Amino acid sequence: MVQDLANLSDRELVSRAQREDASAFGVLAERYQLQLLRLCTALTSDPEAAQELAQTTWARAFEAIGHLREGERFFGWLRQIAVNQLRDGFKRRRLPQVSFDEALHDGPDEALGPEGSLLRQERQAEISQALGMLSEHDRRMLALRYAQDCSYREIALEMGTTEGTVATWLYRAKERLRKALEQGKGRQV
Amino acid sequence: MARHVTGLEISRYADGELAPELAERLEAHLTACASCRAQLHSALLLGEDLRTHFAAAAPDVSLGRARSIQRPVRYAAAAAAAVFLGIATFPRLTSDVQVPVGQPASVTAFAIGVQVGTMHKLPTLITVHGYVVERGKRGLTVRNGGGRTRVDLPAGFSTAQYPVGSAVVVHGVRQADGSIVAASIQTIQP
Ligand SMILES: [Zn+2]
Numbered sequence: 001m002v003q004d005l006a007n008l009s010d011r012e013l014v015s016r017a018q019r020e021d022a023s024a025f026g027v028l029a030e031r032y033q034l035q036l037l038r039l040c041t042a043l044t045s046d047p048e049a050a051q052e053l054a055q056t057t058w059a060r061a062f063e064a065i066g067h068l069r070e071g072e073r074f075f076g077w078l079r080q081i082a083v084n085q086l087r088d089g090f091k092r093r094r095l096p097q098v099s100f101d102e103a104l105h106d107g108p109d110e111a112l113g114p115e116g117s118l119l120r121q122e123r124q125a126e127i128s129q130a131l132g133m134l135s136e137h138d139r140r141m142l143a144l145r146y147a148q149d150c151s152y153r154e155i156a157l158e159m160g161t162t163e164g165t166v167a168t169w170l171y172r173a174k175e176r177l178r179k180a181l182e183q184g185k186g187r188q189v
Numbered sequence: 190m191a192r193h194v195t196g197l198e199i200s201r202y203a204d205g206e207l208a209p210e211l212a213e214r215l216e217a218h219l220t221a222c223a224s225c226r227a228q229l230h231s232a233l234l235l236g237e238d239l240r241t242h243f244a245a246a247a248p249d250v251s252l253g254r255a256r257s258i259q260r261p262v263r264y265a266a267a268a269a270a271a272v273f274l275g276i277a278t279f280p281r282l283t284s285d286v287q288v289p290v291g292q293p294a295s296v297t298a299f300a301i302g303v304q305v306g307t308m309h310k311l312p313t314l315i316t317v318h319g320y321v322v323e324r325g326k327r328g329l330t331v332r333n334g335g336g337r338t339r340v341d342l343p344a345g346f347s348t349a350q351y352p353v354g355s356a357v358v359v360h361g362v363r364q365a366d367g368s369i370v371a372a373s374i375q376t377i378q379p
Contacts, residue, residue, distance in 0.1 A: 039216055
């Protein structure tokens with residue numbers, strides 16, 4: 001039985017896993033375990049952190065497998081989950097988040113503690129100020145990507161250009177934002 | 190060691206927009222290069238900061254401060270949203286949203302309040318909880334995923350007529366298929 005599954009393509013396994021065939025997911029996990037661990041090692045450098053990242057990535061993948069449209073892109077999808085998990089890990093460590101509902105109550109963000117709240121506000125104020133120093137074009141690019149969550153292809157369609165150009169525009173916008181952030185820090189000191 | 194990866198490649202990778210072959214090459218390099226890895230981490234953090242900025246009722250960067258409030262609710266809880274938005278304290282205002290009783294639970298009512306900022310202006314773009322409100326010449330466009338709708342501001346509308354702290358509230362319903370309908374605009378004053 002498991003023998004048979006091992007001969008199936010990623011696409012077929014994903015489709016079975018989506019029909020809640022846990023053993024199909026197990027075969028996928030076996031197939032990509034090492035590759036994912038290598039990826040996590042590249043992303044974190046620390047073997048323990050890499051293990052942890054790989055584990056949360058598998059857990060998240062198991063939950064979300066129903067949303068994967070192109071089963072043949074399984075590993076690419078897994079990679080994106082790992083990168084997102086890594087990013088979320090930074091976020092949690094540096095700037096604790098409150099849920100939107102909690103944030104609705106005016107007053108100090110108690111969930112963060114005074115320090116976390118202050119840090120978050122300071123960082124957001126810096127970002128806000130730095131964005132104000134960018135061109136309208138740069139801000140639009142950043143908003144399309146990070147506010148509206150558009151893919152490069154969607155942005156290219158919207159802006160009437162190529163994905164390659166979008167990549168360059170976004171890269172430059174982020175670089176200019178980074179510079180503006182550094183300048184802002186310099187002024188405050 | 191192989192040559193360092195470029196900033197452009199790191200930016201694309203952090204956005205999940207680097208072709209798989211190139212992504213693998215980049216990962217192979219990261220395993221051995223702490224400096225490029227640190228750059229990737231910094232790129233991921235910057236992206237996260239931007240998401241937080243845009244999501245957290247972002248103050249408009251070009252027009253000074255403006256706050257937005259929004260809360261997607263199951264329709265059954267729409268009344269709670271109205272109370273939250275302060276509509277209940279302004280009884281002369283009534284909701285224009287018409288939602289038939291017995292809508293399927295997947296229908297979501299939303300009410301997005303955009304506050305008039307210190308310069309008596311509405312922000313050009315706010316994003317909360319996946320809803321994006323963009324200010325156009327005559328009205329506001331609300332988007333969520335594939336759905337979008339445009340609502341015109343009342344004729345002769347000018348934010349200068351309203352004290353700072355007033356809010357323009359967009360009401361609407363997002364249907365199970367993702368389309369947005371029945372959007373309307375109200376203005377509330379403090
Ligand atoms: Zn390097």
